[in-house]
Amino acid sequence: MAAATAAAGPVLWRRLLGLLPGRPGLAALLGRLSDRLGRNRDRRRRRSPWLLLAPLLSPAVPQVTSPPCCLCPEGVHRFQWIRNLVPEFGVSSSHVRVLSSPAEFFELMKSQINAAKRRVVMASLYLGTGPLEQELVDCLEHTLEKSLQAKFPSDLKVSILLDFTRGSRGRKNSRTMLLPLLQRFPEQVRVSLFHTPNLRGLLRLLIPERFNETIGLQHIKVYLFDNNVILSGANLSDSYFTNRQDRYVLLQDCPEVADFFTELVGAVGDVSLQLQADNTVQVLEGMVHPYKGDRAAYCRAANKRVMDVINSARVRQQVLHAQTFHGDSLLTQEDAAAAGDRRPAPDTWIYPLVQMKPFEIQIDEIVTETLLTEAERGARVYLTTGYFNLTQAYMDLVLGTRAEYQILLASPEVNGFFGAKGVAGAIPAAYVHIERQFFRELCSLGQQERVRLQEYWRRGWTFHAKGQFTGTWRPRSP
Secondary structure, three states, X not given: OHHHHHHOHHHHHHHHHHOOOOOHHXXXXXXXXXHHHXXXXXXXXXXXXXXXXXXXXXXXXXOOOOOXXXXXXXXXXXXXXXXXOOOOEEEOHHHEEEOOOHHHHHHHHHHHHHHOOOEEEEEOOOEOOOHHHHHHHHHHHHHHHHHHHHOXXXXXXXXXXXXXXXXXOOOOOHHHHXXXXXXXXXXXEEEXXXXXXXXXXXXXXXXXXXXXXXXXXXXXXXXXXXXXXXXXXXXXXXXXXXXXXOOEEEXXXXXXXXXXXXXXXXXXXXXXXXXXXXXXXXXXXXXXXXXXXXXXXXXXXXXXXXXHHHHHHHHHHHHHHHXXXXXXXXXXXXXXXXXXXXXXXXXXXXXXXXXEXXXXXXXXXXXXXXXXXXXXXXXXXXXXXXXXXXXXXXXXXXXXXXXXXEEEEEOHHHOOOOOOOHHHHHHHHHHHHHXXXXXXXXXXXXXXXXXXXXXXXXXOOEEOOOEEEEEEOOOOOO
């Protein structure tokens, strides 16, 4: 059956494109995928001799501005160069907790909201409209009410960032779910709806709901409560709380990390539309409108707002690093504890990567390409994705380097679009076709042992985890 699906791929896409005369956005997306799926063997042969040059053709590793530091715990690790692009946060591994299930993620979210005293910041693609999502909203309402009773005016602030198109879908949507909070607590609650600058003019008028989401989205997923931060790929929706496997990392008592993500979400919120209590939206005073104003001016303003946050945090962390490890009077851990800082010494380093291509911010892309370029023999790279659709640059790097790759992706049955009605139901077959094309190319180059593909399958579940890990390994002695 799988072979038949692969063979029917080009025909399938032509039929799908023929069904979309009035849906140019989705047609353009499917057209791009169709172009990719239609690559012939001649092109692959023509490209193959150049694969060994892929590391040389990719961006060079950004240079470290200072030599490795023998005083600091991270002085020997190979990722120091990333601190030239984004802030570097050192935390203790004892403050890092990896969650394993959607239910654990959901229960933790509720308990963290209930315990919050100063800030709740939540960034997601959307908020669902079911009973579990209502539980979260009720938790927020209860915590806000409790804060008012304890102190007036309250110190607690709630900031929520969602995508405009996804959050406005349907009559009951993310916006209507959050309106009661805005109406009851207007001084404490902020709801920002990011609208891509690429969806404007005639395109915005013609593309219907759901399909307009293919043009661009707000996709940050971070949830923080006072100084505790959850980094995840999960949205605020019932399936992500029950049977949709994702990744979730809790950083406990990490004030510098929490401050950074508060500022980052605030910056993106500033260039977004602000939801009002009557369900209208407005831009902040002095801000260019994302789809009514000049696109170039909006993107420049957004770039500056976001990069100011990244660069100021980067400088701030460099100063903190210098004071901690290079000051004239270095404190021992015992001295620090005596001074009131009981946090253990850092042994884990966090680099928040940001990708906002409309604003010409491509830090994640630069770092990912560099990591893949540097992954030579003796390294093992783990990639996981719910939707296998490598860019040509990433595909060339995987095929052109000598590291071992373990790639985990969703089987068709656990793809979130499996069994969907209409065009969306064909998406899992399209990803299978892309996967099979990639695997055939692996086999033609004799690299199927070096690059291994595995599919996640669990009855009744879907799979959404995305990430990358690079490490070294040594074969076991005979």
